[in-house]
Amino acid sequence: MQSTPIAEYALLSDCRSSALVSLHCSIDWLCMPDFDSQSVFGQLLDTDCGHWCICPREIVQISRKYVKEAMVLETTFVVKSGTVVVTDAMALGMGERGHDLGRRSPHALLRSIVCMDGHVHVDFEYSPRPEYGLVLPLLKRVSGGLESRGGSSMFLLSTPLDLEIVESAARTEFTLNSGQALHFSLQHRSILDEPLSSWSQTEIADHSSDTVEGWQTWSQLHQNYQGPWKELVAHSGRVLQALTYFPTGAIVAAPTTSLPESVGGDRNWDYRFTWVRDASFTLEALWVAACPDEALKFFNFLAEAALTQVRKGADLQIMFGIRGEHDLTERTLPQMRGWRDSSPVRIGNGAWNQRQLDVYGELMEAVFLLRQHLNDLDELTREFLVSIVDAAASRWQQKDQGIWEIRGEPRHFLYSKLMCWVALDRGIQMAELLQAADSVSSWRQTREEIRGAILSQGWSQKVGSFSQAFGTDDLDASSLMIPIVGFLPADDARVLSTIDATVAHLTDQHGLVFRYVAQDGLSGKEGSFLLCTFWLAQAQAMSGQLDRAKETFAKAIGFANDVGLLSEEILPDTKELLGNFPQAFSHIGLINAAWAIFQRENGASEDDHDITIRTSAMAQ
The missing domain is CATH 1.50.10.10 (Glycosyltransferase)
Structure with a gap:
């Protein structure tokens, strides 16, 4: 039974679609490419309907906030051995400013984790379940990540990690030391669209920075x-x-x-x-x-x-x-x-x-x-x-x-x-x-x-x-x-x-x-x-x-x-x-x-x- 309190969720949006991320940095609701699209992560409503979690072990304290004047979320975990910050956003189109929010959305979810001090052990689990949990997709390794096939949509997870695939889920664990960072993205496309290419660490970081700037510019202008x-x-x-x-x-x-x-x-x-x-x-x-x-x-x-x-x-x-x-x-x-x-x-x-x-x-x-x-x-x-x-x-x-x-x-x-x-x-x-x-x-x-x-x-x-x-x-x-x-x-x-x-x-x-x-x-x-x-x-x-x-x-x-x-x-x-x-x-x-x-x-x-x-x- 899904019982995470509703108050523990935060909203991400690219002004076309949305995601909800839990206090422990699990994406439990994601509809792409539009608000009313079928969910690919539906754990919000059922534990068997998909999620994507990046969460450290041995947590002592959790705090989070939106980046100033932006709908970009920062979650800070203090653990026994150090501190990490997870940043989550839905990507705006590069260069979107002012009235343009959502005009050129690349239909991508962006996630980053940075170790601020010490060293931190992190669990990673990616379990897509398209069509409100009805589809168990095929996960396939591709250059720079994983491709998920099943139903009318396809998803490309860009990741530098070597993930273990078990049926329709991918998992791993890793350790970050002070100053180290990893970046991830999840892109959507219809089966009728052109194939996607994975994004590099630099490209994901650039999309994240540009998304923050896009929201802040909108806020300052409007x-x-x-x-x-x-x-x-x-x-x-x-x-x-x-x-x-x-x-x-x-x-x-x-x-x-x-x-x-x-x-x-x-x-x-x-x-x-x-x-x-x-x-x-x-x-x-x-x-x-x-x-x-x-x-x-x-x-x-x-x-x-x-x-x-x-x-x-x-x-x-x-x-x-x-x-x-x-x-x-x-x-x-x-x-x-x-x-x-x-x-x-x-x-x-x-x-x-x-x-x-x-x-x-x-x-x-x-x-x-x-x-x-x-x-x-x-x-x-x-x-x-x-x-x-x-x-x-x-x-x-x-x-x-x-x-x-x-x-x-x-x-x-x-x-x-x-x-x-x-x-x-x-x-x-x-x-x-x-x-x-x-x-x-x-x-x-x-x-x-x-x-x-x-x-x-x-x-x-x-x-x-x-x-x-x-x-x-x-x-x-x-x-x-x-x-x-x-x-x-x-x-x-x-x-x-x-x-x-x-x-x-x-x-x-x-x-x-x-x-x-x-x-x-x-x-x-x-x-x-x-x-x-x-x-x-x-x-x-x-x-x-x-x-x-x-x-x-x-x-x-x-x-x-x-x-x-x-x-x-x-x-x-x-x-x-x-x-x-x-x-x-x-x-x-x-x-x-x-x-x-x-x-x-x-x-x-x-x-x-x-x-x-x-x-x-x-x-x-």
Whole structure:
């Protein structure tokens, strides 16, 4: 059974694909050449599904960090006889700088080990298992390393070591003395591509240095946030960049699949896709912690992926593949037992064809954030955006599955109605840009109908809070979005009461926020949700409760692991990280909450910065 704590992993990325490396320097998750490719190392989910480990013996102490301003990992091992540093990275193309991260990725994993003092004995094990552990590849010695054949992909391990091959694994042990270093690379190619050549020690070292420089140049060009928690915000911005698929600008929700929300349960989903819901939150975070160029590219990807659906009258799909794929049909992988026997392991995501009406508002909010950069909208895109607003107007009264993709009967979820209101509100404010003046009157009327319904049917007098769904007393953290999207002022009595009710009834013993506690039709109990905790901090900051906002924020960031990565959820009893990892939404929440606190501390009003505080009609 695979039981390595999720918190012990660090992320590597070349802005096309990703790897997770454990505290003991085992690559336990690697998908190449893309985020959604089949894994070649899948030990994250099953001990029999492949890994690549370089780890010294007789360890006394382990520490690790990312190289400054780069997604390159350094792990330092102090052992009884000396000290070594292992450096891990996914190679960027030589000379990639600025906007180019991922443009010329060579699809290679880079690893180096350097003895800093004394002498160190090291174990080396390379055990590829392509196609999620289904394939036992043939390992063949070639000039400069080993070639792995099996399935539709081929891998070339460049190594100076003489490895012992036993079936589909290669092993050895070696000793490094002070000042000695070894470098390794693992290159991927399709069986249709030209054969690969192994890399020399110098070539691998050059790729490693250039990868560090590429990340650092990107950080220096794109990151200029100067508010509180500067390093955390900048690091979160790099994490979002690391989760970006360069060819399209899509950002995956997480680079993993089936890390559970409930240990031993079946709340295990594939997150290697892009959700429309994430759009506005992501764009705001990118603007604060990265660069407008990335935000524009992400928006263009979403618009192009969704255009054909809305034009033919279908519901706007809630999520897409990283290349814009629509069909994300879900299936299970019986050969993988799952992290801590949490099965099934799934690829694809069955939520792709759910009805979730909130996506109309989230997409229009993304447009609203970018409106100053969209002066030259072509007729097709303008038509598409108008149809989004019209769809929200015509469908807001229908039931759906809600923001949390509940796999039960459709309901009248408040958040879905709220985001339909957002779609209309932003459409009205951008009517000139959309050349939709003739629609404004009807849009205004519908916007007020939605507003009235939310205030009359979405408020629970019993709990003193806005509720999860019309006519219920169940609470839901998504109600915290009411002030964030500008539906009501943050100091409105109903908003303040909702904030208080969330703290009183939806937080665990550590002050972290649950999404909801009502039954959702699935077995098992999930942990508290970091994104919702950051929403609480953001709402508290906007309402002027700065001390409470800072306290809530501090509690949430306290659960980042040793290299600053956040999961989706926290198991209250053990404080363990749960869910797919690292989670883009959690890092997005961190950035946006930090920015809201910074704005409030500096006396910004709700109209001073329309990237942070959404302007809207806030009639009471």
